[in-house]
Amino acid sequence: MSARSITKKNSLRGEITVPGDKSISHRSVMFGAIARGTTEITNFLEGADCLSTISCFRNMGVAIEKKGDRFLVRGNGMQGLAAPSGTLDVGNSGTTTRLMAGILAGQGFTSVLSGDSSLNSRPMGRIITPLSSMGANITSINENGCAPLRICPGTLHGISYESPVASAQVKSAILLAGLYADGNTSVTEPSLSRDHTERMLQSFGASLSTTFHSDGRATTEISPCEELYGQQILVPGDISSAAYFIAAGALVPGSELLIRNVGVNATRAGFLTICENMGADVTLLNRSAEGGEPRADILVRASGLKGTVIEGDIIPTLIDEIPILAVMAACAEGTTVIKDAAELKVKETDRIDTITEGLRAMGASVTPTEDGMIIKGAGNPDKNYAPLHGAHINSHSDHRIAMAFAVAGLVADGETVIQDSQCVEISYPAFFETL
Ligand code: S3P
DSSP, rough: EEEEEOOSSSSSSSEEEEBBBBBHHHHHHHHHTTTTEEEEESOOOOOOHHHHHHHHHHHOOEEEEEEETEEEEEEETTOOOOOOSSSSEEEEEEHHHHHHHHHTTTTSSSSEEEEEGGGGGGGGGHHHHHHHHHEEEEEETTSSSSSSEEOOOOOOOOOOESSSOOHHHHHHHHHHHTTTTSSEEEESSSSOOOOHHHHHHHTTOOOEEEOOOOOOOOOEEOOOOOOOEOOEEEEEEOHHHHHHHHHHHSSTTTTTEEEEEEETTTTTTTHHHHHHTOOOOOEEEEEOOGGOEEEEEEEEOOOBBOOOOEOOGGGTGGGGGGGHHHHHHHHHHHHHOOSOOOOOOOOSSSSSHHHHHHHHHHTOEEETTTTEEEEEETTOOOOOOOOBOOOOOEEEEEEEHHHHHHOOOOOOOEEEEEGGGGGGGTTTTTHHHHO
């Protein structure tokens, strides 16, 4: 187990890039694998999760090679995957598991998906239920609603599914199975989750559309598809990775950071809205929409932050950024309330627990709730709360907890040690070097 020591800093300055977007990197390999022709991916995230996706598709006969700064996926076509030689190892990756389950449901062979202990305790009933109602033959091998999952050949029918959660993994699993169904498939979610699947599948030649309801629900419908076609994918920088440096730039006095080429798709950019609500000095420059995904350079300067309320439809657009938002809240003036975020409990760790544990270890005032938390910022003018102090932080092997508390260590008095810090490899292998 590795550990990293962080101490208080003054004035972070510089220009950085962050690695490619994790969600988009996964999808580029998956869609490329079932397309005809070659998909050429630039700025692919070589983090452990996306490498799990690559190794699963290699195990099903897809040739994937790295050439210079690109990854080339030689697609086998919609029906061209081969039966894997053994269990498909999905590692720590929920995206690999749930999206691949949608694809595997449409194949003519049996497969088994299994990951590490965290992955194998995350809920899979959320995909088993809708995929089964499409006719998929998918079971939780231990009958506990979790992976390992066994997926046997089945005949897929189109369904209209009302999802209880705004989850892009659930939505994408159903849409991908919908490619193999005998009629149109639609998914309605309580509010729109990240839409990378929709954007990218359309560019590969699939036919789909999204309609918005007056109550905020969103319905995405897909038609069955005979063939997808390989594409050139330019992966933008991951806003979820940029968030740590935006927070660091905002929190560390005297800082000015420019983060180049960050994806700012509105279904992912709730973090930027909350930064603005908290009074952070964040400016988007050089906006473009290259490759079907909006992107920008992000300039951040240190500023005082104030507490805010984070709730409702914005939650799915910043769900992965809540650990770092909680750190920002702990350093802000006033109280921050996070609610409607029960999904935090089913991430790589129960993040309501792991955020609370870490913040308390650093002296912050945090009250966990059923669907979020209440954080009283150290900047509170009545001085009831001491500033953060350094602590030993157990990341519980959760990459986002490790990175969020590393940033907290930049403003805490004394030394902060991030235990089990190598877990940043999941989404940001060079995080500590860049920091
Ligand atoms: C992801 C969707 C989100 C997010 C995860 C990546 C994706 O999960 O938390 O890190 O790539 O579709 P849910 O769909 O479970 O909300």
